[in-house]
Amino acid sequence: MIYLDYAATTPIDDEVVETIQDALVHNFGNPSSIYRIGKKSKRQIQNARTSIAESIGVPDKSLFFTSGATEANNWALRSQAYQARKLGLGNHIVATAIEHPSVKEELAFLEQNGFQVSYLKPDSNGAYTAEAFRNASQAGTIGWVAMAVNNEVGSILPVFEIGQAAQVAGYWFHVDAVQAFQTVDWDMGSIPATSLVASGHKIYAPKGIGLLIYRPWREEMILNPLLHGGGQEAKQRSGTENTPYILGLAKAFELLKQERAERLAHYAHLAQHFKALLETSGLAIAMNGDPHNRVNNIHSIWLLGQEASRLLIQLDLRDIYISAGSACSAGSVSDSPILQAYYPEEPDRWHESLRVSFGKQTSEEDITQFVNALIQIQKGR
Ligand SMILES: Cc1ncc(COP(=O)(O)O)c(C=O)c1O
Structure with missing residues (x-):
């Protein structure tokens, strides 16, 4: 073949498989339970969060585990769009026209709910610039969206420049960095983005696990949960945590750092x-x-x-x-x-x-x- x-x-790394198998067999406690085997799971999830956050270079409080990048993209976009509108900042978003469906379809959902989205095509050189984002912005613009590396053609987008310009203008900035984690040598945590997304199965961990890093530029831009329930993940993302996959994801990030x-x-x-x-x-x-x-x-x-x-x-x-x-x-x-x-x-x-x-x-x-x-x-x- x-x-x-x-x-x-990607196929799953052997060491990631071993970590997951071990957790499946030996670490079945519910992290929300208050007895010892529950607490052990909770501690291990927190250790995984700290280890991934350190390797990406972000505070561990900003990192939330999700079921994958689709959920993280939907969540970050919907939360920031609605929060900005609630604060009276406007309802207009500027996004590239080459986003993954998990971003594009969420933007379409937002359009059905009263938001306006301007889609930017690549320029005549096949590139994107911060200038193009600035030019497409208007009174009532609230956020910008640009992926870091395109999943289909492999283009690298200048998310550092675009992010800096977004920060100056006071817009939130969402980056789907799924394909970037192992394809560019950037210090990913230093991308000036309010929300950044990764997926396990593009870095030799399983499908069904991913993460959102959320670091708003203004305090009022709180994160609003997409899933409501038991209040896991600091009350931001309910649902019993997938301990084995979270530990597997931490192992995949560890290997990524080494390799x-x-x-x-x-x-x-x-x-x-x-x-x-x-x-x-x-x-x-x-x-x-x-x-x-x-x-x-x-x-x-x-x-x-x-x-x-x-x-x-x-x-x-x-x-x-x-x-x-x-x-x-x-x-x-x-x-x-x-x-x-x-x-x-x-x-x-x-x-x-x-x-x-x-x-x-x-x-x-x-x-x-x-x-x-x-x-x-x-x-x-
Ligand atoms: C750029 C990009 N964003 C998001 C996703 C969706 O990730 P997931 O399968 O974890 O939901 C993918 C996967 O194909 C992708 O390539």
Whole structure:
């Protein structure tokens, strides 16, 4: 099997599996119970929070565990939008047009509930700037939304500059950093964002666990719970905590800290290999996304004249697993909204593009075999 879809999900690290198994068997106490085995779970969750917060560089009080990035994105956006409106600050939001559905659909929900959203397309260089956000703002603007690294084309967005400008203007700033944690070497806690989101299954932990970091710039911008109930997570996120997955997530962050430089060097090496192979392949291709600001492990390629859905089936038959542009959202292949935002005048590109994403287990040989398979498919073999 050749798996080149790490942006969709990563396999779980052995050490993460061991941590989870151990907690499943030996740590079943409810963290809210006041007897010893409950307290032990509670203590371990707090230790996990402290350890992750330290590795990201944020106060542990700002970190809330969630069921994944979808919940964290929904929660942060809805809370900040409603709170700002309640404070009489306005109801207008500026967001990129290339956000993940868990952001885009939440923004659509807000639009149905009286908020206004301006969507920014990339500029003619395929980039985003703080200037574009400023220009799209108006009286009544309350918040800005920009992901750190795009999950489909691998573009890196200037979230530091955008965040600084948001702070100066007094707007909240939401960053979906799901794909950034292991693809850029930033000090993630120093991104000037009021809300920042991560997901376990993009960093070798399981699906179904993620986190929200919430650090408002003004005190009145309190976080409002999305889930109401027993008052877990400092009364902000009710529901009995998933102790094994929280501990597994902490282990994944620990490994990320240890291995990040090595992983990044590995991706840089693989990207060079991939580029060299494509250049000599004879395939008619073009790369999608920002050509200058991009990560080394997520690549979107336009294969001119080749229907992505057909290619995916052919590759699947060869035991090679990758995605088309928009694959992971609904399990089906449709025109990619992200490619539509980048290339509004090139409809063929929307459904003739493939996303290839590398992970720490990817080898040069995997990539060579993938490119060879594309060549064979094109020749009709
Ligand atoms: C950029 C981005 N944001 C959010 C998500 C959603 O994460 P989760 O599956 O944890 O809900 C994903 C996953 O595909 C993603 O790539």
